[in-house]
Amino acid sequence: MDLSIFATPEAWISLVTLIFLEIVLGVDNLVFIAITTGRLPHDKQHIGRILGLVGAFFGRAAFLCFASFLVHLATPLFTIDLGFYTHGVSVRDLVLFCGGAYLIYKGIDEVRDMLALTELKAEHSEEHKDARLISLPQAVGTIVVMDLVFSIDSVITAVGLANHLIIMVIAVLFAIVLMIVFIDFISDFINSHPEMKILALTFITVIGILLVLDGLGINSGFEVFDMHAEKLMVYFAMVFAFVLELIQMSYNRRVADFRVEHPKEDDAS
Numbered sequence: 649m650d651l652s653i654f655a656t657p658e659a660w661i662s663l664v665t666l667i668f669l670e671i672v673l674g675v676d677n678l679v680f681i682a683i684t685t686g687r688l689p690h691d692k693q694h695i696g697r698i699l700g701l702v703g704a705f706f707g708r709a710a711f712l713c714f715a716s717f718l719v720h721l722a723t724p725l726f727t728i729d730l731g732f733y734t735h736g737v738s739v740r741d742l743v744l745f746c747g748g749a750y751l752i753y754k755g756i757d758e759v760r761d762m763l764a765l766t767e768l769k770a771e772h773s774e775e776h777k778d779a780r781l782i783s784l785p786q787a788v789g790t791i792v793v794m795d796l797v798f799s800i801d802s803v804i805t806a807v808g809l810a811n812h813l814i815i816m817v818i819a820v821l822f823a824i825v826l827m828i829v830f831i832d833f834i835s836d837f838i839n840s841h842p843e844m845k846i847l848a849l850t851f852i853t854v855i856g857i858l859l860v861l862d863g864l865g866i867n868s869g870f871e872v873f874d875m876h877a878e879k880l881m882v883y884f885a886m887v888f889a890f891v892l893e894l895i896q897m898s899y900n901r902r903v904a905d906f907r908v909e910h911p912k913e914d915d916a917s
Contacts, residue, residue: 670822671823674826681791682834684700696787704796707796721800749856759850762846854886
């Protein structure tokens, strides 16, 4: 392993850029992990998150080891020509389309479960509890596969930005370690607040729609930080909604505390 590459400023610039991209693109992955492991028995949720992220790291590392193969992922396999719509379909497009379709299904299915009060029913019925829960291997496998879907663009970008495998692997490792540190807090927070869970499911569904459109070759064509502008707009909208929800939760908590400390005269009597 030649570590002399880190003596050049280009290597450090590539490393910092890749770490930034991995962290930003890891947001949707964190949300998906939180939703998926929420269906595990409570005592298996932590280990499910850790195993999922460790598996995701090895999956991405294996992906990066075949850098020459990744270049061909964007090569069209066949072309769809409908006159008004022409698109060369590549392996990347197929992966994004299938992964996006699954996210749309997952988001809608989870929202349907919430509206059907499945989680509440599971607390009072073994039948509903068994129907809601998934196995640990199923959760970990889903996380690893969907991580590859989420990361396919960032991995292809990494190959273009960095010429050395060690730089790409370090960037992925740094992002995964950071996710491991925060995943329990984020997951518990999302799953313990229904409003945040619905927001997260909306985010997952919208990301799924963007992946499907991207797989069909439908996008703005304008990129910022190697991401399509529409995806950054979704991130911004979700952060804005998240901050508003935090403010609303803080307000509701303060109002509840105030009413406890200052009960109405009718209630006090």
